[in-house]
Amino acid sequence: MPTCPTCHSKVTEPLKTWSTVEPGKNGKILECVVGIYWCTNCKTKFPYVVGKRDLKLIENRELQELHEKIKMMDKVKQELTKKIDQLEKEKTVVEGNLLLTRLEDRAENLKVEVSLLREVKREIEDMIDYLEHTPSFFKLQGKKP
Amino acid sequence: MYKPLNVVEMESIQSLADMKKELEARIQALEAEKAALLEEIPNLREKLTVLKLERHAQALGNEVSSLKAERSNLEQEIANYTNPQQASFTS
Numbered sequence: 114m115p116t117c118p119t120c121h122s123k124v125t126e127p128l129k130t131w132s133t134v135e136p137g138k139n140g141k142i143l144e145c146v147v148g149i150y151w152c153t154n155c156k157t158k159f160p161y162v163v164g165k166r167d168l169k170l171i172e173n174r175e176l177q178e179l180h181e182k183i184k185m186m187d188k189v190k191q192e193l194t195k196k197i198d199q200l201e202k203e204k205t206v207v208e209g210n211l212l213l214t215r216l217e218d219r220a221e222n223l224k225v226e227v228s229l230l231r232e233v234k235r236e237i238e239d240m241i242d243y244l245e246h247t248p249s250f251f252k253l254q255g256k257k258p
Numbered sequence: 259m260y261k262p263l264n265v266v267e268m269e270s271i272q273s274l275a276d277m278k279k280e281l282e283a284r285i286q287a288l289e290a291e292k293a294a295l296l297e298e299i300p301n302l303r304e305k306l307t308v309l310k311l312e313r314h315a316q317a318l319g320n321e322v323s324s325l326k327a328e329r330s331n332l333e334q335e336i337a338n339y340t341n342p343q344q345a346s347f348t349s
Contacts, residue, residue, distance in 0.1 A: 216281040223288035230295035
């Protein structure tokens with residue numbers, strides 16, 4: 114924001130702006146936007162450079178070519194965006210399937226482990242049952258008159 | 259750039275999520291059963307050991323009593339042979 118060169122207060126709106134064009138180095142052109150400001154505090158009018166930019170004169174053909182290039186690149190960009198989108202979706206599905214496969218593997222392993230443990234438990238229970246409900250030979254012998 | 263998903267993609271993701279949920283529930287149930295079995299089996303093994311020891315002790319007890327009986331019979335027999343008159347009176 115420009116400041117008044119006399120009282121250093123800030124001035125927001127210019128009275129008038131215009132562009133000046135002057136030749137620069139290496140065939141470039143320097144465009145300056147100059148504004149005339151009026152300080153409401155000390156009533157001073159002063160110029161201020163609002164913006165500067167380097168310009169270059171090019172042939173119309175070259176400009177056309179550049180436009181074509183931009184159009185083509187835009188098309189490539191759209192295609193790439195589409196492809197990326199498709200790949201992202203595929204990735205999501207593959208990741209989901211991978212997770213499912215891992216979970217299925219884990220469930221299968223657990224199933225086998227549990228079945229083995231059940232078998233062990235059944236065997237022990239059978240042995241306990243046998244020992245609890247079958248009278249021993251010596252016990253029978255002892256009871257005989 | 260955000261692109262909304264179409265119906266088929268949404269259904270596919272939904273079905274994946276459902277399957278995942280189902281598998282996770284199955285895994286949870288299996289893990290719970292495994293934990294219960296791992297807790298139960300050592301207790302059952304201990305019970306089985308106790309029962310086996312009881313059975314062994316009982317067998318030993320029976321053996322000891324039959325041996326005692328045999329010893330007593332033999333002692334009686336020896337006494338009969340060493341003192342036959344007394345033995346004939348008593349028998």
